[in-house]
Amino acid sequence: MTSVPGRRSSTFTRLLRHGFTHPAAAERLLDLPEMAPVRTDSVLLDALGATADPDLALRGLVRLVEAQQPDERQVLLDTLLSAKPLRDRLLGVLGASEALGDHLARHPHDWQALVMYEASDLHPGVDDFERGLAEATDPVSLRVAYRRCLLSIAARDVCGTTDVAQTAAELADLATATLRAALAIARTDAPEDAAACRLAVIAMGKCGGHELNYVSDVDVIFVGEQASESVDESTAVKAATRLASHLMRICSETTVEGAIWPVDANLRPEGRNGPLVRTLSSHLAYYQRWAKTWEFQALLKARPVAGDPDLGAEYVEAVSPLVWQAAERENFVPDVQKMRRRVVDNIPVAHIDRELKLGPGGLRDVEFAVQLLQLVHGRSDPTLRSGSTLEALRALAAGGYVGRADAAQLGEAYRFLRSMEHRIQLYRLRRTHLVPEGEEDLRRLGRSLGLRADPVAELDKEWRRHGSVVRRLHEKLFYRPLLDAVAQLAPGETRLSTQAARQRLEALGYADPAAALRHLEALSSGVSRKAAIQRTLLPVLLGWFADSADPDAGLLGFRQVSDALGKTPWYLRLLRDEGAAAENLARVLSAGRLAPDLLLRAPEAVALLGDPEGLKPRGRDHLEQEVLAAVGRADGAEAAVASARAVRRRELFRTAAADLIGSYGTEENPAEQDPGALVDRVGNAVTDLNAATIAGALRAVVRERWGDELPTRFAVIGMGRFGGHELSYGSDADVLFVHEPRDGDDEHEAAQAAATVVAEMRRLLQLPSSDPPLLIDADLRPEGRNGPLVRTLASYAAYYRRWSLVWESQALLRAEPMAGDAELGARFIELVDPLRYPADGLGEEVREIRRLKARMETERLPRGADPTLHTKLGRGGLSDVEWTVQLLQMRHGCSEPGLRTTRTRSALAAARDAGLLSPEDAEILDEAWVLATRVRNGVMLVRGRAGDTFPSEAKELAAVGRYLGYGQGHVGEMVDEYRRATRRARAVVERLFYGA
Structure with missing residues (x-):
């Protein structure tokens, strides 16, 4: 058959349609006389078109046919045309592997190994392969027999009779049989050595794990002993070393039939520098004294495969x-993590994007993650002790150590990447893990994996997709914070047996071990997946709870949260998998009452603890937008404000949790340990939250009574700590209310509407509910409690012009608009600026301010309170610092713009920068103010209610100490430090405020 010049023959067109990339060359091959019986057979073309590379398959078939004797050739072709199983196997191998095509051309009878599979041959084991190698008596015949066995494995692989895991297991079994055959040849060649020693060959790495590649080093360790007492140890070891060396040469050396694979013994003790063979006792002595972490990781896959079976079993045992x-x-976990990073760092830059095994998102990422999880959790769970990556991954998922969805995705990606690796190596039977770059190679690879529409593009897409999955899950599992914590537990602590748990609870300082045991039993008993995950978490959580003043409360809180979220599928997954969620939850639950109470009212807020961004405070604009949206969806004012308060509860928990966790400090974010930064973050967050909540309540009332618009302009002015952005968790919101009728508004109606809004807002925000109330305090208004709750801007102006006292001007230093009409709020600030920053400074008013402060100290300090420990009114406390700063603001604010701020610390810094006080004095005042504020915050977090002095109850006092960074037994040091800081601050106040 010849093609007509200038025209494409029908065969040419059919060849193109069947996937041939060189149809002209294929036509020429089909025109050969030897191919006459099959050249017009459509079945053959269909079968060739189904292979990974039809051109390669046809070339291999022609070579095989040409290598046959004439009578044998006809048998081959007749069988090929009549037997579909053989046709698929033979052509499938020829289209995927040029190397096996070469083997068949050299050994043309070996195709008959593919003629028939018995049921028992579909998944052969070591015994079957040993029979296939039985006639090999020298290295050359062993290589031929090995390739013949390899041919049958490849045929099952490319035809889909076996999956990638079964193929890898068969390759490992063939390697086992080959090592045994090679050792038998070595023994035959040196019978004296064979008689003098016992030699065991231990498979390591992929061979040991039953997951070998087509072409890979076979990692082994050799163990030798005397054959009898009549042979001394030294003689036996030397004999065993000669046998082992001979075995390695048989497998590794290249002959006319090529090589089988290198036998690598570098995983032995001391690597290349150590003796090739050691006795069992020598191995143990090395591992017990000198072995590095990676050597134990390697031993995870150790499996006796050849030589003396009893000695091999003794070694593994x-x-x-x-x-x-x-x-x-x-440092076990960090060491393993560093080792993985070193592997990546050593990949040549030119290869890193093509590296299928070692690169990011490659096979090593899966294997290292699985092995690390095995080594940490397998101490107490024997089900995890498999040398196979996929089997271990299944066991980790079954035991609850890895999420089922994560395990499924990781397993799928691993299978795909291993399939790529197999097909890349099968082509030329060369040891490589680099994805090829050539178009034809990529096309063959893609088609071999079943990607046919656009093999190259589909292959790239699938490879990148699976690599991305591997990288993401590797980062999630391999760097899971819980792993290091579990690894640091003592052996008996990873299982919660009753006696061991009770002893550990007592040792950790739990006050009521019996109650704690009941909680543990309730959480972890049973065979459910939930209980399995709890059994992984609890030993670590117990230690974290113990690193607090009240471990019992932490464990109780954890049980309550777990009970509340027991049927929520994401809860335990979050604690096991996501960042520092479990440790964060332990810190929050064991640090006091406020945060757990907030969490138990809305347990789903635990999700915030697993998100790296989850503990960052949200800005006022974001909060106000969410609150107003919730109000807009609600049916009625009460429901609307309830929605706003629910947002506030969640955000209070976010702020409290961040405060508690930040007080522990982190290596990643040491700035969080700065007390001033923590104080500022809490003050800003709670202020923004209360402002947004008030805005929501205002919107709810207006919408309920008037629809879209209130019949007057209305603004809420923050005062006191609210205006100063210095609120604590339980602070009231000090405010002033101001309104102004618009042109055309009825003044009486406007006044009535404003009063109604104020009354209704205050009522709604204080309705009994599970959410913390927000108390609005308007006592700083003109005339105090005797004056109207809301005034017009003109009324404020008239009052301040005629009646204002110096304390009112001082109070206005904190005034800042918080909600309502922004333009009206700005005009109110313009109105009060001359009062709080008087142009002439202060004259006789200084004496009045000092008199008021002295009177407050004597009259308002609670009876019996220790003036050295009262954070608000005590010596060197909040009031001392704030009045000193405010005096400077009123004296110099007109001429120093930096002092025109509502925030104490900002004003203090501005006064220092303006030279109004020394840097040392500023630092002393700032330190005392921050410390007093943190004590107040700590008391609220610990007790769940506000307090201005240290708790008297020992456990609560210890919890405040832990919040402030003082460890167990250092409470007295904390109190002394507070007295010292405030005493120094009082000395500065005496000088700067009182002029002493």
């Missing part, structure tokens, strides 16, 4: 306990 104790080594 002896080293296995050491493997499962490795996680107890100091």
Whole structure:
């Protein structure tokens, strides 16, 4: 058959349609005389078109046919045309592997190994492969027999008879049989050595794990012993070393039939520098004294495969306990993580994007993550002790150590990447893990994986998709904070047996071990997945709870949250998988009452603890937008304000949790340990939250009574700590209310509407509910409690012009618009600026301010309170610092713009920068103010209610100490430090405020 010049023949067109990329060359091959019986057969073209590379398959078939004797050739072709199973197997191999095509051309009878599979041959084991290698008596015949067995494995692989895991297991079994055959040849060649020693070959790495590649180093360790007491140890070890060396040469050396694979013994003790063969006792001595972390990780896959079976079993039995104790080594988890990073760092830059095995998102990422989880959790769970990556991954998922969805995705990605690796190596039977760059190679690879529409583009898409999954899950699992914490537990602490748990609870300082045990039993008993995950979490959580003043409260809180979220699928997954969620929850639950109470009212807020961004405070604009949206969806004013208060509860929890966790400090964010930063963050967050809540209440009332618009302009002015952005968790919101009728508004109606809004807002925000109330305090208004709750701007102007006292001007230093009409709020600030920053400074008013402060100190300090420990009114406390700063603001604010701020610390810094006080004095006052504020915040967090002095109850006092950074037993040091800081501040106040 010849093609007509200038025209495409029908065969040419059919070849194109069947996936041939060189149809002209294929036509020429089909025109050969040897191919006459099959050249017009459409079945053959269909079968060729189904292969990974039809051109390669046809070339291999022609070579095989040409290598046959004439009578044999006809048998081959007749069988090929009549037997579909053979046709698919033979052509499938020829289209995927040029190397196996070469083998068949050299050994043309080996195709008959593919003629028939018995049921028992579909998944052969070591015994089957040993029979296939039985006639091999020298290295050359062993290579031929090995390739013949490999041919059958490849045929099952490319035809889909076996999946990637079964193929890898068969390759490992063939390697086992080959090592045994090679050792038998070595023994035959050196019978004296064979008689002098016992030699066991231990498979490591992928061979040991039953997950070998087509072409890979076969990692082994050799163990030798005397064959009898009549042979001394030194003689036996030397004999065993000669046998082992001979075995390695048989497998590794290149002959006319090529090589089988390198046998690599570098995982032995001391690596290349150590003796090739050691006795069992020598191995153990090394592992017990000198072995590095990675060596125990490697031993995870150790499996006896050849030589003396009893000695091999003894070796694995002896080293296995050491493997499962490795996680107890100091810095075990960080060491494994560093080792993985080193592997990536050593990849040549030119290869990193093509590296299928070692690169980011590659096979090593899966294997390292799985092995690390195995070594940490496998100490107490024998079900995890598999050398196979996929089997171990299934066990980790079944035991609750890895999420089922994560395990499924990771397993799917691993299978795909291993399939890529297999098909890349199968082509030329070369050891490589680099994805090819050539178009034809990529096309063959894609088609071999079943990607046919656009093989190259589809392959790239699938590879990138699976690599991205691997990288994401590797980061999630391999760097999971919980792992290091579990690894640091003592061996008996990873299982919650009753006796061991009780002893540990007592040792950790739980006051009521019996009650704690009941909680543990309730949380972890049973065979459910939930209980399995709890059994992983609880041993670690117990230690974190113990690092607090009240471990019992932490465990009780954890049980309550777990009960509330027991049927929520994401809860335990979050604690196990996401960042520092579990440790964060432990810190929050064991630090006091406020945060757990907020959390138990809305347990779903625990999700905030697993999001790296979850503990960052949200800005006022964001909060106000969410609150107003919730109000807009609600049916009625009460429901609307309830929605706003629910947002406030969640955000209070966010702020409290961040405060508690930040007080522990983190290596990643040491700035969080700065007390001033923590104080500012709390003050700003609670202020923004209360402002947004008030805005929501205002919108709810207006919408309920008047629809879209109130019949007057209305603004809420923050005062006191609210205006100063210095609120604590339980602070009231000091405010002034101002309104102004618009042109055309009825003044009486406007006044009535404004009064109604104020009354209704205050009522709604204080309705009994599970959410914390927001108390609005308007006592700083003109005439105090005797004056109207709301005034017009003109009324404020008239009052301040005629009646204002110096304390009112001082109070206005904190005035800042918080809600309502922004333009009206700005005009109110313009009105009061001359009062709070008088142009002439202060004259006789200074004496009045000092008199008021002295009177407050004597009259308002609670009876019996220790003046050295009262955070608000005590010596060197909040009031001392704030009045000193405010005096400077009123004296110099007109001429120093930096002092025109409502915030104490900002004003203090501005006064320092303006030279109004020394840097040392500013630092002393700032330190005392921050410390007093933190004590107040700590008391609220610990007790769940506000307080201005240290708690008297020992456990609560210790919890405040822990919040302030003082460890167990250092409460007295905390109190002394507070007295010292405030005493120094009082000395500055005496000088600067009182002029002493």
